[in-house]
Amino acid sequence: MMEGLPADVAEALAAVLNADDPVHAALRKQVPHLSVRARCTCGCGTAYFNLDTSKAQPAPTGPGTVVAAEAQLVTEAGECPGEVLLFTQGGYLSWLEVCSWSDDIHVTLAAARRWLQAGS
Template sequence: MTGDLPSDVADVLGVLLDGDDPVHVALRAQIPHLRVSERCTCGCGTAYFDLDTTAVQPAPATPSILIADAQICLENGDRPGEVLVFAQGGYLSWLEVCSWSDTTEVTLALAQRVLCR
């Protein structure tokens, strides 16, 4: 776990923000300073963040608030949903879990195990 950040959130952010892209590098540096302010009540795992913006630098400007995404890939080939990372003003804002399935319960815990990369 990173500070007070739940391990499922920290793990998925680490996977989605992997690599040498300058935006991802800057956003990864924010992870130790994140706190989950709210989670979706449906159980999907979507998390909204609070961040002390005085403790970190903003990421370079991007044309979109959607920073990274990955589909959830099951062993049987099904792709029941995806996980998306959003930033606003150069700061991590929220991690969203989206379901496309009526038969598979899509959660952050599932995504933590089977993200397509």
């Protein structure tokens, strides 16, 4: 389903897009037509997407930019250092953002994947 994406991005998308949610299910159908256009240069792992909209239907997220999925990150110690947000624009996947809530912990997509998998 996510063969064309880097492993870290594919795993994060799989973790935040719940197959039981109708909006998330519609977004999952876009993933085969998705590629990473750019990555944040700070090392956090945020990824900006290109999507072939001629091959994908928009999800019912509403117009404009919307946070279509989010996952709070919880460490093994029970701390919440940040979150992963998945943005859409006009119903199409747009970017995956990795957010740190503190300057004390630098959250990366690699760490987020580990915490997301532990919480599953």
